[in-house]
Amino acid sequence: MAETNPSKTHNLRADGARLWATILETAAFGGTPAGGINRLTLSAEDGRVRDWFRDACEAAGLTVTVDALGTQYAVRPGRDMSRPPISFGSHLDTQPTGGKFDGVLGVLAGLEVMRSLNDAGLETEAPLMVVNWTNEEGSRFAPAMMASAAYAGDFTTDEILSKRDAAGITVAEALDAIGYRGAEDVGARAIGAFVELHIEQGPILEAEGKTIGVVEGGQGIMWFDGLITGFESHAGTTPMPRRRDALLALSEFALAAERIALAHAPSAVATIGEAQILAPSRNVVPGRVAFTVDVRDPRSPALDAMETSLREAATEIAERRRLEIALTRIWRKEPVPFDPAIVAAVDAAAESLGHARRRIISGAGHDACNLAAKVPTAMIFVPCKDGVSHNESESATPGDCAAGADVLLQTVLRLANAPRMEPPAR
Template sequence: MSRAATNLQIDSARLWGSIHETAKFGATAKGGVRRLTLSEEDRQVRDWFRKACEDAGLEVHVDTLGSMFALRKGRDMSKPPIGIGSHLDTQPTGGKFDGILGTLGALEVIRTLNDAGIETEAPICIVNWTNEEGSRFAPAMMASAAYVGDFTVDDILSRKDAEGVTVGDALDKIGYRGETKVGTQKFSSFVELHIEQGPILEAENRTIGVVDSGQGVFWYDGRIVGFESHAGSTPMPLRRDALLTLSQFALALEQIAIRLGPNAVGTIGEAVIQNPSRNVIPGEIAFTIDCRSKDADTLDALDQSLRAAAAEIAARRKVEIAIDLVWRKPPTHFDPKLVDAVEHAAENLGYSHRRITSGAGHDACNLNTIMPAAMVFVPCKDGISHNELEDATQADCAAGANVLMHTVLALAGVAS
């Protein structure tokens, strides 16, 4: 690699400006971002991103699930490109960095290579994956899951949000149902930059997390059916209260995760009483469960323990508890050579770093099932993410983009 490429640094101010410029699309009063996938705000940021990529000389195409691919040519176009990027959609009360840093950091890598006049041997392709968050449509990471063959395109297009709008209809409404067949764009590897979404790097004062694995995820839809009755005239011992049952089940989930810890977590993130009324004992509740571990055996133990607890509690409280597994993502173990490449880039740039497991799921975890993949983490303030308070420093964001760029240069090669 040439001395110019070896010493190359991204434009920190330009990356920081891009992050805050795109934060306008869906900006919230508390300083966060609400940009649900395939919403009008998502269309706005997609239009911004398309123009920015085209201004950087990239060829942009969109597949039938709305994922955006921006290709920078290499000297040898017979080689498949190095994939970089992440996503631009957010949680309902999201922040400025989750996914956005990875996508705009990838754009900054390309802009920096352009400014330095550096041609790579292999091409490079930025990706904005559709619906990574899963907050409007389930499952999360649906576009990259379809890309690797975990779901059919027709299945994903038919998925509905809470209002009954399908993915296909939402794509059409914002004009982002592309013509390119899902999976057409091939990659030799994929590297994703992201905030940690946890507290470890900040607590240890490390700048870079070299991600070597990712937790597996089980998602469930749950339902409790008890019996609605008068809140004033039904004695406590005779009640079949769905809400109190859920409360007991939630505490059981907590204890199961603690018992199977430290590498196990469980969360009930949604709960909706059917036909709620102030003076009626809840008779039916729908709820969701999210269980995670980096160990497959631990996930299986979580599943078995949850089902046993549900059966015991249901029998004791004389209600029905149904928990249906709707998504299963096995633990990820990233490609060792790519993980080493990330680590070498961090070392060569002089950044403090450590190996780390991703607590959250990412598109790179899906892609790792069919190609070498890796991730670069940077700290986020107090480990907070999926929250309007989500924050990261300009210096750490720049460091992560620099590690991404030098990892990509090592993979793509610099044309002589």
Template sequence: MLADPAARTEKLIVNSERLWASIMETAQFGGTLKGGVKRLTLSEEDKQARDWLVAAANSSGYATGIDDLGNIYIERKGTEPGRLPVAIGSHLDTQPTGGKFDGILGVLAGLEVLRTLDDAGIQTKAPLCLIDWTNEEGARFAPGELGSEVYAGEVERSFALSRMDADGISVADALEAIGYRGKERCGERRFSAMLELHIEQGPVLEQEKVAIGVVTAAKGQIWFNGVIGGRESHAGTTPMPLRKDALSAFAEFALAIERIANAEAPAGVGTIGVAVIGPGSRNTVPGSVRFSLEFRHPDKKRLEAMRVRALDAAALISRTRGCDVLLEPIWAKDPVQFSPQVADVIRESAIALGLSNRLMVSGAGHDACAVALKVPTAMIFVPCKDGISHNEAESATPEDCAAGANVLLHSALALAGRA
């Protein structure tokens, strides 16, 4: 993969006002009273955002394609059409109480890159292809990253299309309902590289006052569903030594998970995000707790060590508390190493633009993590206020968004080559 050094010397910048206007305009599709966005994948609000993007592409004369997972491909021609396109991708779906920037910045900045090149009359040798990946968030249909993972061959098409939401609606049915189940087969397209611009979703860049994160890797993840089985009994008549209190056992297990994660800090993290106590009666000793558990770590061996220690903790508490602690692994993803060559292009573009930068590992999953298994890929991070994301308060400045878009622009131009 050869980048075009001359492309970096261009004093070319995106139209930051137009980019910001696009972000604010699309935030109306599913906008919430608190200033966030609720745009679950393949919902009516998602259709509105998709329609907006396709209309913008058509008005600029770009070729638009849609595959059978609903991934949208928007291609700006190159002068050498035989060359594989350089992809720019992210997502437009959000969490139920999401913000205006998570994923959205990457798509709209990609659109702005294409528009900026049009305005400047610049042609690239390789085509540029903007992608809106389906169901990155996984908030309506689990797991997330379905569109990109089917593309990369990590997930079977039939599995993805059969995923159902809480109302029993499948991905296949939802695609049909909003008119975005295309005829193109997901996975058929080929790219020479992919770039993804994203807010950091963490506090490091803001705290260190660094403009650009050059993302070289992403943490591996292991997800579990867990259940602790105790015995329901009367809260007033059951002596403490005779209780099999599932909640007390869960509390001990939760603290064990915290110790496991702290032992791997700062690289490793562990989270119990959901806990449901049964039967949920004030005067009944809890008989069950159902919970979620996940670990993340950039080192595969250390991630496995965390898994083993969690199983050991579950076995120990089962013996000492008289409550069954069961862990069911439901999903796992190895740590991802992004392309050093693509990361170098990103860093060199940031330096050429005079922007401070640092190497980073992503703690969150992204479409780039899936695509990287098939296409040389790397990511660009920009700061977000207080590191807050998956929250209606999610915020980024116009200046930071523009800086990231400019790095995206020059990285894409370097990879595609100026004609």
């Protein structure tokens, strides 16, 4: 018979060596010669790691189900099955040149939490659930974090199923190809709270010598599509003052974006991540250039101000260079505050374990940021070497991964064994 023993749960730790072994084992699914992972969502490699995860969860006594967007839910029973499960996890898909930890750590540490509880013979009051969300990265299908966004109600299931990759394959077709279009309705499964363990993907924890980041929220994000229309002309015969060079206009705009972000230091960032000369030719002055802009800050007023400044810069450059700059905002996500009670539980767990910690804001988007609109949510960060992520050289230490898993385990126990809170009378 499983038990709930406060002193035993307080002393419980995850098996860090077993967690590290599973990280290395699953890195073989889509592993690259440079030591990273190329495991695009809903690819054959993703299908294989999903199979591995399902088998490992079932071997740990968990019940695994799949929803209509392929998200996997693995449930460990609690004493009170009427309570919604305390949930945790992340994603197993990667960038084309991804690393072994982004997303993967959160899912495999969730599995390790279940295994460690089994080893200790402990039962929680509320059930527990580890989740593998479909397509967090967005590198094959847009938008990123699409399954958690659909769970939160930002998209319908049909909208997501109809999205196409660069080859014209729909999400529905890709799910069917690997056998992971489940029968469960998206969003139908209740979640009592959600905690996501992740590498920081930034340099702050490592630079400050902190082991744990207690994440208070995610910063706001704006995405823009841009198109500069100048005039194509002969590279040899068009004098410099008469040119309407779209690429030079983009160069100026990129520097303006940098200045605007620096004006809102230290938290603001702006990135032109894509740029393409349309109809390029070696001996033609570029007439049209398409580009994207990514702007982020944890403060809504700063996002407003940066958008205004970007548009003013575009207008000034366009007028002076005698061309057109169209800047279209295609997405804005407001800064996301995480649930104070869940954040406090993470902080208390890290303190009880004696880990050096700090409060932090997530610079990257995560599934937890989508879920926060519907579910009490928080995140746990651990350092990654030099802050590098979305790169095959992405690295974290076994000790930091184990520490993160320990904080996750203790947070989950605090939440799952807390007295049940009844909703207030209306």
